[in-house]
Amino acid sequence: xxxxxxxxxxxxxxxxxxxxxxxxxxxxxxxxxxxxxxxxxxxxxxxxxxxxxxxxxxxxxxxxxxxxxxxxxxxxxxxxxxxxxxxxxxxxxxxxxxxxxxxxxxxxxxxxxxxxxxxxxxxxxxxxxxxxxxxxxxxxxxxxxxxxxxxxxxxxxxxxxxxxxxxxxxxxxxxxxxxxxxxxxxxxxxxxxxxxxxxxxxxxxxxxxxxxxxxxxxxxxxxxxxxxxxxxxxxxxxxxxxxxxxxxxxxxxxxxxxxxxxxxxxxxxxxxxxxxxxxxxxxxxxxxxxxxxxxxxxxxxxxxxxxxx
Numbered sequence: 001x002x003x004x005x006x007x008x009x010x011x012x013x014x015x016x017x018x019x020x021x022x023x024x025x026x027x028x029x030x031x032x033x034x035x036x037x038x039x040x041x042x043x044x045x046x047x048x049x050x051x052x053x054x055x056x057x058x059x060x061x062x063x064x065x066x067x068x069x070x071x072x073x074x075x076x077x078x079x080x081x082x083x084x085x086x087x088x089x090x091x092x093x094x095x096x097x098x099x100x101x102x103x104x105x106x107x108x109x110x111x112x113x114x115x116x117x118x119x120x121x122x123x124x125x126x127x128x129x130x131x132x133x134x135x136x137x138x139x140x141x142x143x144x145x146x147x148x149x150x151x152x153x154x155x156x157x158x159x160x161x162x163x164x165x166x167x168x169x170x171x172x173x174x175x176x177x178x179x180x181x182x183x184x185x186x187x188x189x190x191x192x193x194x195x196x197x198x199x200x201x202x203x204x205x206x207x208x209x210x211x212x213x214x215x216x217x218x219x220x221x222x223x224x225x226x227x228x229x230x231x232x233x234x235x236x237x238x239x240x241x242x243x244x245x246x247x248x249x250x251x252x253x254x255x256x257x258x259x260x261x262x263x264x265x266x267x268x269x270x271x272x273x274x275x276x277x278x279x280x281x282x283x284x285x286x287x288x289x290x291x292x293x294x295x296x297x298x299x300x301x302x303x304x305x306x307x308x309x
Contacts, residue, residue: 061140
């Protein structure tokens, strides 16, 4: 019985470790390289801007002209791995500025509806939608809502660490900029909101969730750990090797103990269980190691019954 107990329990620990450590924290987190999801349409000069807006009269809806924007809607990734949405933010503020203009010479306020002509040329994961929530019979040219959505889909199972909170299995991340233009409020003409929505699966509650959170800046920093392969590469090269080496040494010690019946060899195996306690960052493994220490002490000092081998 002692032999089975001492050999089976460590083997079970090693077999279950792959699943237990899929969400290991610490150095196993990494910032993804999102080069495929960042874009910038180049600016070619004062007369060849890539982003063109059509202007329509606010009331009649008649075409009034074109506007050119030297800044684009590009999303970039900085040196820290954070996504930078500053270009989107600045461009939408520019849209609000040119939608309600104070004309010179005492002509009053001129209102326009701005329609972007570059929607079809944006990447598939970026959408630009416009809306007219005013009375269409009275204000045919109004475009009072501009909404840009950036969607990042994760092809695989990932845990996400975002603003010091960890989400389990993340499917997608949507960043949305929502511009609302108040054509008749000259004091507070533009309201620009920004936020992100996380779609993820909570493994503790076994439910899918969708959470919207406002953003305080145009930078979005997050880290991911892949759980589709069990854990990150760092864990495979470190924790698993530690556990495997410890298990081999433990099995050899148990073999020597049962072969030569040297009690101090069995007592020395207690020291091996301190290795995962101090070197492996997993609560389950630490608790298991403590249990094995207690079991070994009990078998060594409190079991005087002789067994036949």
